[in-house]
Amino acid sequence: MGHDVRTYGGWRRQHGIGLLGMDTVSTFVALAAAMLLVLVAAIAPGSLIYVLPPAAIGGGLGLVRVGGVPLARLGLARCRWQWGVLRGQNQYRAGVVVDHPRAFQLPGVLAPLTLLSAEDGYGGRYGIVWDRRTGFLTATLRVVPTSTWLADRGDADTWVASWGGWLATLGHVPAVRWVTVTVDTAPEPGSTLADAVERSVVPTAPAPARMIMSELVRTAPAAAADVDTRVSITFDPKTSSASPKDLFEAVAELGRTLDGLASRLGACGVSVLGRATAAEIVGAVRTAFDPQARGDVNRLLTRPGCEEALSWADAGPVAATEHTDRYEHDGGVSVAWAWHEPPRQNVRSDVLARLVAPGPFPKRVSLQYRVLPAAAASRVLQQEVNAAAFRSQFRRRTGRDETARDSWDSARARQAAAEEAMGAGVCLVSMYATVTVTDLGMLRRAVAHVETSADSSKIRLRRLWGSQAAGFATTLPCGICPPELSSRLLH
Structure with missing residues (x-):
């Protein structure tokens, strides 16, 4: 006869209103760039030949991800790392003889x-x-x-x-x-057992007994x-x-x-x-x-x-x-x-x-x-619920179908808000x-x-x-x- 097994969950990644996998700030930057391109196309269409290449490169660095991290962020981290190495910030040497x-x-x-x-x-x-x-x-x-x-x-x-x-x-x-x-x-490391055995074994103990205890001390750290x-x-x-x-x-x-x-x-x-x-x-x-x-x-x-x-x-x-x-x-x-x-x-x-x-x-x-803080938790969770609703509305307006993960994420956001309202x-x-x-x-x-x-x-x-x-x-x-x-x- 089977029995129920209690399971746990309720965690989710904090998303905000980011679109296409971007965070909130990156989303607004991308939307502002898109609006700028529209204005340039309306006012001076000939200048698009100069504006589109850097915009495409910037969009690729922001949208293409490696291991879930944008290429732009990886490149920035790499530049910071190389700069720190050049300045010797990745090495430490203690001045052990310095007073x-x-x-x-x-x-x-x-x-x-x-x-x-x-x-x-x-x-x-x-x-x-x-x-x-x-x-x-x-x-x-x-x-x-x-x-x-x-x-x-x-x-x-x-x-x-x-x-x-x-x-x-x-x-x-x-x-x-x-x-x-x-x-x-x-x-x-064997020190605890060795010290305990050393205190317990008396010099008059039989040699075979001392040999067995020494072998125990020698092999115990492996287990x-x-x-x-x-x-x-x-x-x-x-x-x-x-x-x-x-x-x-x-x-x-x-x-x-x-x-x-x-x-x-x-x-x-x-x-x-x-x-x-x-x-x-x-x-x-x-x-x-x-x-x-x-x-x-x-x-x-x-x-x-x-x-x-x-x-x-x-x-x-x-x-x-x-x-x-x-x-x-x-x-x-x-x-x-x-x-x-x-x-x-x-x-x-x-x-x-x-x-x-x-x-x-x-x-x-x-x-x-x-x-x-308890005072900020409800506000943060409500923002997450609103962000999930915004992404769902955006998908409907753009004609994209909701994936299973999107549905799961929205349900988790609502669940977290409900649990917080009950005291979690x-x-x-x-x-x-x-x-x-x-x-x-x-x-x-x-x-x-x-x-x-x-x-x-x-x-x-x-x-x-x-x-x-x-x-x-x-x-x-x-x-x-x-x-x-x-x-x-x-x-």
Whole structure:
């Protein structure tokens, strides 16, 4: 006798009123160009011989797409990349012998960041990454998720519903800019098990027993994994209702916000271990840049006084070089992807299990949620519904038939507006993945492993050509958000 399986969906790409695959701005530019051509043809038809060729070239660059990206945007990105390479902006060399407080500054988009340590109000301390350029503060909660493979289907449904409710509450906390959920996996370096066995084995133990334990320690890393799940919350003091006057008040307001968010997070199928300390944040960044240091970092984190042993100066690499298709750094080479397209159909709650599961290479998968304020969510969704209606009317006026995807998109837009009216939250969701190898010869195998796992999860990933360093940094507990970086460049 069969049973019902709960599925989930409701996501769609934000379109606006763009036509022919263009965004809103490009559509208005194209319409203005078309009107200009009509006026030129009416006033001075002879000048069309000079106007039509550049207009055709511009239209081709704007309409022809490669991987969903217009040729004009690809060309602009390529020019920016070449200009950055000529200026040496794709390389980083730390001045390790320079007596200067900024000698160990992190590379690229991580450069403005520094690390703070604050009291949590319960006798402990936690780390906060402070962006000195924007003023954003990022704190990280360490959690342990419950596997959906070992849980009842009803429990998994409850966790998904609670997670949706947790995200919806962020719409009423305007100071929270975005939330990044990261699953960091890597083959167990063997240090944890080796240290535990070393403490347990006594010198008077029989030689065969010691030999068996040594063999266990030697072979265990091939079958064990080091898994760390983090929820990083980025806070903007300038939009807080408390209006903090300085950094001290902003940190205090962040601590109060974290208390409320962490208490409600426990109903989402995870156990909250607490706030990540400054040393744990440093350790996560350091092992990302140098995967071979994972065992040493894990040992330091288990010892008292690790805050002094691991400082922000130890987090960054000694050298790093960004290429268009990879990112080379201390002891490793990494490749980063971004979410190109979500699943086109409804999925089960364990759809990402294959992608985030431990594999033979260090890997980080991050889901980033930018929750729209509750006051703006309904307005944005209504604009999306109106845009879908406009595109439908445009197709009818031009005699084009509605495709199945157009019908599906319009239905999703109306569904999202109806669900928001019933209390659901609205999020802009993106996904980033990074894999690291210590041997360049294994890079192709690691890339294939991640892309195959994404395909099995019904996710389309796109390699971040020319933005490998930014994608790498996004999966770290540092509060990096690529859309925010892009808007910062535009302004």
